Amino acid sequence: MFQNVGVVGAGQMGSGIAQVFAAKGVPVVLVDAKDEFVARGRKTIEGSLARIVKKGALTQDDADKTLARVTGSTRYEDFAACDLVVEAITENEPVKRECFAQLDAVTGPTAILASNTSSISITTLGAVTKRPKLVIGMHFMNPVPVMQLVEVIRGQETSDETTAKVLSAVEFLGKTPAEARDFPGFVSNRVLMPMINEAVYCLMEGVAARDAIDTVMKLGMNHPMGPLALADLIGLDTCLSILNVLHDGFGDPKYRPCPLLKRMVAAGLLGRKSGRGFYDYSSGTPK
Numbered sequence: 707m708f709q710n711v712g713v714v715g716a717g718q719m720g721s722g723i724a725q726v727f728a729a730k731g732v733p734v735v736l737v738d739a740k741d742e743f744v745a746r747g748r749k750t751i752e753g754s755l756a757r758i759v760k761k762g763a764l765t766q767d768d769a770d771k772t773l774a775r776v777t778g779s780t781r782y783e784d785f786a787a788c789d790l791v792v793e794a795i796t797e798n799e800p801v802k803r804e805c806f807a808q809l810d811a812v813t814g815p816t817a818i819l820a821s822n823t824s825s826i827s828i829t830t831l832g833a834v835t836k837r838p839k840l841v842i843g844m845h846f847m848n849p850v851p852v853m854q855l856v857e858v859i860r861g862q863e864t865s866d867e868t869t870a871k872v873l874s875a876v877e878f879l880g881k882t883p884a885e886a887r888d889f890p891g892f893v894s895n896r897v898l899m900p901m902i903n904e905a906v907y908c909l910m911e912g913v914a915a916r917d918a919i920d921t922v923m924k925l926g927m928n929h930p931m932g933p934l935a936l937a938d939l940i941g942l943d944t945c946l947s948i949l950n951v952l953h954d955g956f957g958d959p960k961y962r963p964c965p966l967l968k969r970m971v972a973a974g975l976l977g978r979k980s981g982r983g984f985y986d987y988s989s990g991t992p993k
Contacts, residue, residue: 707732707874707875707878708727708732708788708789708790708818708871708875709732709733709789710732710733710734710735710787710788710789710790711724711727711732711733711734711735711788711789711790711791711792712734712735712736712737712784712785712788712790712791712792712813713727713734713735713736713737713791713792713794714737714738714782714791714792714793714794714795714805714809715737715738715793715794715795715796715822716736716737716738716743716744716746716747716748716750716778717738717743717747717794717795718750718848718849718979719794719822719846719848719850720736720738720747720792720794720795720822721736721747721748721750721751721754722750722751722754722846722848722849722850722851723792723794723822723846723850724736724747724751724776725751725754725755725772725776725850725851726850726851726879726881727879728751728772728773728775728776729768729772729851730878730879730880731775732775733775733777734775734776734777735777735779735784735785735788736748736776736777736778736779737778737779737780737781737782737784737785738778738780739780740780741778741780744778744779744780745778747778748773748776748778751772751773751776752773754849754851755769755772755773756769758851782808782809782812783812785809785812785813785817786812786813786814787814788813788814788817789814789816789817789818790817790818790820790875791809791813791817791818791819791820792820792821792822792844793805793806793809793819793820793821793822793823794822794846797823797824797825797826797944797947797948797951798947799826799827799830799951802821802823802826802831803830803831803834806819806821806831806832806834806835806841807834807835809835810834810835810836810837815837816840817837817840818840818841818842818868818871818872819831819832819835819837819840819841819842820841820842820843820844820872821841821842821843821844822843822844822845822846823843823845824845824891824892824894824895824944824948825890825891825892825895825947825948825951825952826951827861827888827890827955828841828842828843828859828860828861828864828888829861829862829863829888831861832861832862832863832864838861838862838863838864839863839864839865839868840864840865840868841861841863841864841868842858842859842860842861842864842868842869842872843857843858843859843860843861843886843888843892844856844857844858844872844876845857845858845859845892845894847894848939848940853881854881854882855881855882855884855894856876856879856881856882856883856884857883857884857886857892857893857894858872858873858876858883858884858885858886859885859886859887859888859892860885860887860888861888862888869885873885889955890951890952890954890955890956891948891951891952891955895948895952896952899945899948899949899952899961900952900960900961901933902933902934902936902937902940902945903945903949903961903963903964903967904933905919905920905923905932905933905934905937906934906937906964906966906967907964907966909934909966909984910964910965910966916934916984916985919932919933919934920932920933920934920935934984934985935984935985935992937967937977937983937984938977938978938983938984938985938987938992939977939978940977941976941977941978941979942967942970942971942975942976942977942983943971943976945967946963946967946968946971949961949962949963949967950963970983970984
């Protein structure tokens, strides 16, 4: 098992990844661009742990110990002792490539570099490093502390040893790994995003109202959440980025992002993260 883990990005996904490793006794370095982002990430972890304590699934002492294992920083250099670093920043290929180049420069030569990307090529990220055999995808699901699945993606050069170590780490976290090959969107978002996109088309074209669309998928298809509510949870900007990766990567018009989705992102209506998306979250509950 990894002895020291680093996480780049203290947002919803990064803080969740840091939490699940820390909960298993692993020291974690959580890095973001600004101190305020790091502080917000630690606050997110603290809130998540408090909810688990309230449910009786964790003692307050264990929650305090978990949080104490997470060290915040704004310096990539603090990853020097980490044997695994998981990148969980914005779903933007040039930004991720720059991140991996920096990680390659500051971490030890045997450290594994993983990406939580939901759609971007692992091979492309590995190519900017001197260790493509040690670069792999670890796509956690949101919310990380709750969701069971981790999609593990091998790049063109990812070694069998790297893959075995990461699969073992996922199981150590109490989660279930599912291997996928390095195609745009992998499995999860290659299937999910066209469904969300089609739901947005249904709304734009007046096939049904928002609530009806979500109700059909919840009650008719036994989904726990409707596709429009799920898009709000994921972030409409993230959905659009993934659809663009699929559209560009396959060149297939079936992945063309819905114009309504593009307009909403342009307007800053990003879902839960901005307070409004297909639903209004300003009062704390969807409306």
